[in-house]
Amino acid sequence: MKIIKFIFSKFFWINLLLAFAALYGVFYYTMYNLDKYTNHNIKIEVPNLLGIQINDLNDTLEELELRYEIRDSIYSENHPMGMIIQQDPKPHSNNFPNYIKPNRNLYLTIVKRQEIYKTIPDLMSNVYSKNIGKSKLEMLGFKVDLEIRSHKDRDKVLEIRFDDQIVKAGRKLLKGSTLKLIYGSGDKGKPIELPDFRGMNIYLATNKANEIGLELEINYNDSVFDFKDSNRAVIYSQYPDAEINNKSFISIGSLVILDANLSTPLDSIYAKDTVGLNFSI
Secondary structure, rough: OOOHHOOOHHHHHHHHHHHHHHHHHHHHHHHHHHHHHOOOOOEEEOOOOOOEEHHHOOHHHHHHOOOEEEEEEOOOOOOOOOOEEEEEOOOOOOOOOOOOOOOEEEEEEEEEEOOOEEOOOOOOOOOHHHHHHHHHHHHOEEEEEEEOOOOOOOEEEEEEOOOOOEOOOEEEOOOOOOOEEEEEEEEOOOOOEOOOOOOOHHHHHHHHHHHOEEEEEEEEOOOOOOOHHHHHHHEEEOOOOOOOOOEEEOOOOEEEEEEOOOOOOOHHHOOOOOOOOOOOO
16 A cells, blocks of 8 residues: 555655654754743842832833833822832742742832812911911811911911912812911011001902001991992091101001091092002902
8 A cells, every 4th residue: 555655665764753853953952942041040039119109110120120010000198199009029028038030020009190189278267376277287288388477466377378379268279289377476566667558448458457467447438338338448548647647657456547438539549559449359
């Protein structure tokens, strides 16, 4: 038969020997280089990456011939954005020996940004001291710098500022923002320059007086009927008056008497560039 004749032919046995030789060559080459490809007997202690910023990681891992992959990112109020807080495999230690081959991946979990906004409390309506005000703001997660200002009331909260702008109660700011809490020095009796309130509406005059530490007594005429009218009323007279009473300075904590009217006589108003005749608040 042809098959039996082929099996016992010289051509068949030569090809069979060549096939075995090729198979042996591949097997020998693979086994000989297997240690090289698998980095046999080469191991690296798994580094401790916890607490490191992800942006600072490349140089460290390149020196160790390791790579990383971000497996997850989570929110955290206790750690800054980009910090590594978990890793797999776990870091090498004396109590937990752990090794890894070169050019392997470390799988990391990092902190991602979480924008949390907090509401500024009302620290001016009630008489809060600077310490109480500072504590309240810090409990909300703000950073607080203190600044003293000449004022009749010692330690009273006068203003809260953010980026050099006055912050009103109820405004929401990013948690962790730095606020400036301005408080009174308690220098009652210290001379300050007497402001000219004429031409201001009541809202602006009250803010000005609170800022420098003066008490106001406001007298309204018959044109003022309700609270809305009182805030829109414009001051046309004051006592003491820097010009009439020849009094350029006044003591912190002093009383200034103001007369206000919705229909203020124009000849009684000393126009102010910053206020004008716009009575809206």
